[in-house]
Amino acid sequence: MKYISTRSGAPDLEFEDVLLAGLARDGGLYVPESWPQFSENQIRSFRGLSYQELAVKIMMPFLGGAIPETDFQAMVEDSYTQFDDPAIAPIKQIGTNMWIAELFHGPTLAFKDYPLQLVGRLFDYVLKKRGERATIVGATSGDTGSAAIESCRDRDAIEIFIIHPKGRVSDVQRRQMTTVHSGNVHNIALDGTFDDCQDMVKNLFGDSDFRDAHNLSAVNSINWARIMAQIVYYFWTAISLGAPDRKFVYAVPTGNFGNVYAGYAAKQMGLSIEKFVVGSNENDILTRFFDTGRMKMAPVVPTLSPSMDIQISSNFERLLFDHYDRDGKAVAKALEEFRNHKSVEFGQGRWQAMQEQFEGYRVSNEETKSGIKNIYDATGELLDPHSAIGVIAGQQCDVAPDTIKIALATAHPAKFPTAVEEATGIHPELPAPLANLFEREERVDEMPNDLDQMRRFIEQKLEERKAA
Ligand SMILES: *Cc1c(COP(=O)(O)O)cnc(C)c1O
Numbered sequence: 488m489k490y491i492s493t494r495s496g497a498p499d500l501e502f503e504d505v506l507l508a509g510l511a512r513d514g515g516l517y518v519p520e521s522w523p524q525f526s527e528n529q530i531r532s533f534r535g536l537s538y539q540e541l542a543v544k545i546m547m548p549f550l551g552g553a554i555p556e557t558d559f560q561a562m563v564e565d566s567y568t569q570f571d572d573p574a575i576a577p578i579k580q581i582g583t584n585m586w587i588a589e590l591f592h593g594p595t596l597a598f599k600d601y602p603l604q605l606v607g608r609l610f611d612y613v614l615k616k617r618g619e620r621a622t623i624v625g626a627t628s629g630d631t632g633s634a635a636i637e638s639c640r641d642r643d644a645i646e647i648f649i650i651h652p653k654g655r656v657s658d659v660q661r662r663q664m665t666t667v668h669s670g671n672v673h674n675i676a677l678d679g680t681f682d683d684c685q686d687m688v689k690n691l692f693g694d695s696d697f698r699d700a701h702n703l704s705a706v707n708s709i710n711w712a713r714i715m716a717q718i719v720y721y722f723w724t725a726i727s728l729g730a731p732d733r734k735f736v737y738a739v740p741t742g743n744f745g746n747v748y749a750g751y752a753a754k755q756m757g758l759s760i761e762k763f764v765v766g767s768n769e770n771d772i773l774t775r776f777f778d779t780g781r782m783k784m785a786p787v788v789p790t791l792s793p794s795m796d797i798q799i800s801s802n803f804e805r806l807l808f809d810h811y812d813r814d815g816k817a818v819a820k821a822l823e824e825f826r827n828h829k830s831v832e833f834g835q836g837r838w839q840a841m842q843e844q845f846e847g848y849r850v851s852n853e854e855t856k857s858g859i860k861n862i863y864d865a866t867g868e869l870l871d872p873h874s875a876i877g878v879i880a881g882q883q884c885d886v887a888p889d890t891i892k893i894a895l896a897t898a899h900p901a902k903f904p905t906a907v908e909e910a911t912g913i914h915p916e917l918p919a920p921l922a923n924l925f926e927r928e929e930r931v932d933e934m935p936n937d938l939d940q941m942r943r944f945i946e947q948k949l950e951e952r953k954a955a
Contacts, residue, residue: 488551495815523548607638614644626684633663717749738881766880774847
């Protein structure tokens, strides 16, 4: 299996190199050269498999022989041992033809555990095989950081540095990062905003001497392996509810477009999905695009669903690539126009083709809160603000009576307790393994927004680790 860049200006890579590379050298994102195909009969034969067994079947074609099946099986099994529901991604019915898939049963309570638990293990496996070590550096507005730390802690071939904006992530989110005391985990609270954190990471990667000296690597949502691992729960939930003999609509609370793009990939691979409903909060660039055909930047505003407070959805580039018939030069040109003018159209035909597959809904803070309450009153399901946006968006979408709608619940309500309590009066409790989170000792270094100091800090920590 070869992977190609969405901007057609970087070398084609095999799976292992795509895993470690993250972003392509031309600034593009890697996608598989072609989509593996599963026939209806194959999909039918997957009924009754466990989540982990199905995961191996779905992902093996993407590895292109890079990892022997028995090794990969062991890695997948190990990845989901810390999940607190035997179904891994349990589904619950909340209406006549409406279901939710709970993707918050991993160790850090957000759906990002589903891909990242595996990605940490894949990194360690490939690095060890090559006799290399890597330094993972990432910026987080909350959920990615804890999921990445949890997947990389205590792995021999990895040091991980996660930078969060000081005072701007929730207490639960911060503590999920800073109370991990593994020697290879380094938390940094930066005096600045999330954008400052992201710029810092970009600048560290932009310094090629520093990057090469410490073998910097990233596990953010543009990493192909994350998308790959997210395809699995689309197959899992649809097959559990009758695929390939039923049709499905997925409603997905969306920020960087990674999660919903994985669903699009599942559809390309043969899963019977009719449509995707993209839920956005007040940062509604995607909803406005699907409605009008014009993608137009607006300032980011803070909302009750902070993991979706994003204006540039990086993974949307992967969808564009297909709609430009995989002409990377044309994609690069369109994105340059967007960067320069903060606004772009991709052409009537492409917009209409995308509208056939995607619908966008914007859900305001007020609607999110009343939605959390209404859904709780009607079904007993207590949802976090992100998950509620998915359900509310899904409820808006009209489908044929025999089509099943599945809304993805992306975080546990206890991860965003303030909004949930304001909406319902109920304080959601953290699950048992995290019950004493607020008694644990925190470990974090505070840093000014200064590139030189950050470089020195990272180098000094790496020196200390080598000496230890
Ligand atoms: C990251 C995140 C999202 C957004 O997912 P994308 O793949 O970036 O679209 C939604 N909900 C929660 C809880 C998240 O952590």
